[in-house]
Amino acid sequence: MAAVVGIQEQRRPLGYAVQALAVATCYYAAGRLGLLRRLTVEGAVFTPVYPSTGVALACLLVLGLNCWPGIALGAFFLVLSLGTPGPDVVGILVGSSAGPVCAYLMLRRAGFRTDLGRLRDGLCLVFLGALAAMLVSATVDVVTLVCAGKLDAANFWPIWLVWWVGDAMGVLLVTPFLLVLLGARRPSLSRWKETLALVVGAAVLVPVATRSTLSALFLVYPLLIWAALRFRLAGSMPCALFASVMATIAATDGVGAFTGLSHVEVMLKLQLFNGSLALTALLLSAVITEQRNTRLSVEEACQELAEALEHLSAHDHPAGRAPPQDGEARRAEDER
Structure with a gap:
């Protein structure tokens, strides 16, 4: 018994590592796909729909909170693919992970069901998962870039708005699609x-x-x-x-x-x-x-x-006597 428990304890960290790597790969691939199409607002380049946020929230809803290191790892690889990371990468990783995690916690608190079979679930995903939780990621990321001098503070609000909307669209469009795909028949x-x-x-x-x-x-x-x-x-x-x-x-x-x-x-x-x-x-x-x-x-x-x-x-009829089946049988029973 002790040997079996020891083997299970050895496999558990390996399973977490494989899960984190799989989540990071999905997050990175989704981010690269989103970056294929970009728009520029006030000198800042952004993606109209950032699919990585939708992938991150779907992974949290399906796999649980333990997969958040994979989200942070995928965000790091994505930042690394765009250039040499600086000290501001810590803030970017915090914002990229905190938004989906907050969405997961709020949805779980609200009794969200991944089958999306109730209007309540749809409303929770819209207002809690997308609009509310993505305020966290957009604010942390944009503040980090402004403090690092990579964005002009005078353009904070336009850049913050497009960042927030892009993250929210990723949740609204990608997360339901992935949840439906997992349960599709x-x-x-x-x-x-x-x-x-x-x-x-x-x-x-x-x-x-x-x-x-x-x-x-x-x-x-x-x-x-x-x-x-x-x-x-x-x-x-x-x-x-x-x-x-x-x-x-x-x-x-x-x-x-x-x-x-x-x-x-x-x-x-x-x-x-x-x-x-x-x-x-x-x-x-x-x-x-x-x-x-x-x-x-x-x-x-x-x-x-x-x-x-x-x-x-x-049970209302005596044993051995079948209940009448039609009107004529019932009338005959009454006459008797």
Whole structure:
């Protein structure tokens, strides 16, 4: 027994190390993907959607608080890939880790469920996980860069705003997508045709809507509503993420609905579009899922009640005599 316990104790640090390395790799890869498309506001370069925050929060929700060293390690590798780190790297690592950790703690305190099957869960993710918790990461990171002299203090608020919104969009778009992906099931054969139609429709409609000079971004919403009504989060969140990625590409290229706009106008228009996408997909799907679960619960309760009544009815009749099955049998029983 002592030998078994010793082996388990030896494996535990190794398991933590592998888990931290896996989380760091996912965080770093997501950050590099986000940095492929950048915008500049007041001389500061930022990503409109910072997917690393969404990856970090998803890892915390699935793996628990013990994975936070992997988040800090991934943030360090990401900073290292951008240049030689200075003393300010400590503040960056603290901000990058503190935001997702605060989001995790607040969501856990609020009774958040990762299946996002309730409207309450969607609202908690929006207001606690994204809007509130990302205030911490944005504030710590921007203050650190200002104190290090890498950002102008006169532009603190515009830079802080775009930093906060980018982190929040990462949570709103990436975290639900990853949570849905982990719990996804294969669609039934009867729904393959509709699934294929949704994929083809998204592949055709979203690029047209985001790159059209007619400013046709609104065309994405009927597709998003269809996905939410028929597939709930499993359909709406991939559509929202795909639309956000295509809109970000169009914004950074300055084409479509973003033609001729200043950097600030591009940022504002893009983030309003991303935010409305995320809220529509997340909250509408949560409402539909909650109503469906309520209906199933009512149907199950009715079935149990019917079985209980049938069981009681069977006990009300004497042994050897079957209960009447129809109106004629009941009338005959009454006449007798």
